[in-house]
Amino acid sequence: MTIPLPQGYRLNGVHCGIKQQSQQEDVTLIVSDSAATAAGVYTQNVIRAAPVELDASRTPANDIRAIIVNSGNANACTGAQGDQDAIRMTQMVAEVCHIPAESVLVMSTGIIGTLLPMDCVQTGIQAAAQDLASSLQHWEAAARGIMTTDLVPKMSGRLVDMELGPVHITGIAKGSGMIGPNMATMLSVLLTDAPLDADTAQSILTEAVQDSFHCISVDGHTSTNDTVLLLANGHNRPGTLTAKDEVSLRQAVKEVCIDLARAIAADGEGASHLITIDVAGSTSCADAHKIARAVANSPLVKTAIAGADPNWGRIVSAAGYAGVPFDPTGLDLAINGTMIYQAGTPLDFDAEQLSALIRDTFETSIVITLHAGNAGARFWTCDLTNEYVHINADYHT
């Protein structure tokens, strides 16, 4: 990997025993050398885990120094003790890093309804703090430390040439479905050494999430713990961004978020295909998004792609029930670049050849065009395989 690494951050990921079945890292500690502004976007689930409530109360912020993440236990549905444990995690970091507890944010992912083993957590925080560094190896350990059922760590970054000088924006993420033991979660941390005020950081992050993490679906099940955090410490680049620099950074943050969102969809449980759904020619982006989401969430579309079946009937009918009125006689559909449905009518096409193409490539492209306007949306999902059912049915709480 050649990923640009932002300056002024030190990270680590260690195994402390929250994950009892493996030796995989289960605590990640991220420290900014100076106070960073911080923005957060959180789950839309009514039921929010303790760390989500805590972070939501602390962001946007101007004075964040660290993020502590544990995997293996979501600290969700854990009542007052869970709230105290989330706060206690910030205090543990404060003690070993000599920073204020209020300057620490928390993320958790894993089993819900079980109290955190706080002794393990303390051991993990101490161990992680002893070897904080900014190397790629430390970034990778940090990316592994937030994983649950993910098969691969997820990381992406950009180097942005700004008028202020070069800055970095780099993120890690985890998530592969709302899977076991009780559920998984989508978490991401983005770090930049650009200077940003808290409101601008929040605006940039909210916009980037809208076009990335809000546009993916593995099984449509929104977790109690979903969290995306952005820290900006302005390391070696104090000052204020020019308008042009802000546009550049905004674009780079969005690109990194899209990379990570795609990586989550591609790593969906049991996935054998990453599916990109484009809806073009809509009268509004919101309508295009609804149609793309309906297609992405259809088990019939997802099983069709798993079976390498260019099944236009399932796709157009899913578009039809998205709750968006459109003229069915204006609908075109292409799969992997082959037009198979035009102006509401199926075309003749070589189904065997297209099926072979779907089967032999990991990425499948579905493009729906409505010819009603100029707005569009893009959504990512994965196919639905026997392996998904196996992973999620054959586990017992």
Next chain:
Amino acid sequence: MTIPLPQGYRLNGVHCGIKQQSQQEDVTLIVSDSAATAAGVYTQNVIRAAPVELDASRTPANDIRAIIVNSGNANACTGAQGDQDAIRMTQMVAEVCHIPAESVLVMSTGIIGTLLPMDCVQTGIQAAAQDLASSLQHWEAAARGIMTTDLVPKMSGRLVDMELGPVHITGIAKGSGMIGPNMATMLSVLLTDAPLDADTAQSILTEAVQDSFHCISVDGHTSTNDTVLLLANGHNRPGTLTAKDEVSLRQAVKEVCIDLARAIAADGEGASHLITIDVAGSTSCADAHKIARAVANSPLVKTAIAGADPNWGRIVSAAGYAGVPFDPTGLDLAINGTMIYQAGTPLDFDAEQLSALIRDTFETSIVITLHAGNAGARFWTCDLTNEYVHINADYHT
């Protein structure tokens, strides 16, 4: 089966070759001896098959004499030729039954995007018309003639003692998911010998569908062909219903619809459990319905039940993302009568015993109580098994 059969209707189901892979019945003809009022409820999909468009233009009506149904081909996404074929089916029935073509309704279910083999259809209509009768055997043949991937024919009825005298309301239905080849569909026909004006028939049917067929989900994929029809011929019971009789009939129609809807959920592709989801204590029925639907459509809930896992985390988190605000600390959850989550907190329970109970019984009950109001809703779905993926991934268009 001891099912009350309404008077003044003759039915039949025959095989004519639309289904090429089997000798299963694929044409059902239903004839009322006298003009019947008719009501219809149709798919909410923007893309509607030709027979749906035709029936929707003809109902509510006062003068319906017959319904012709074919399975194996949905006559959907078939353009102008499809529209003509649907009309031609009504003309074929008119010719053999000596009734007006405008008094015939049509339903189709099966493959989409392929023109109907009209020679087969004509042969089927002629054969069915030669042996129309009102026996239970003929009802069963009619119920089989509308099936696609259903494993069992679906039929239910009630005898209603009204002030006007005894009347019958009996229905057949098909559906087991939006399955292959391209999709299946939910179809149902309800016949009563009670007298009803067209507007009352429509009102009774709309209300009954709201609490039955609109409350089931196998895979959340709404078909292009979904249709429920109600005929009322007032056979031997001419006149007008009293207000009390109308209430009795309204209740009976709803009960029959619920029976049939449950039967569809129970016959969902690959289903090993019928799941009933009750949401109580909501501030509105619409909100309760949304929460029940979110739980019913969650692949994680459905795989958990397939695995006999009393996984409260997946259920309460699905309730949490239904788009309905509620106080999480007021939520109770019971599975199969065992309270496992109360006032937002998991309870101690014997997970092994409850798991064994789920595994050993076909029906699973999930009851969510919000303690916010007096409104509620009930929803039915089935579990998600490897067999569902097998059925839907291993088919090629």
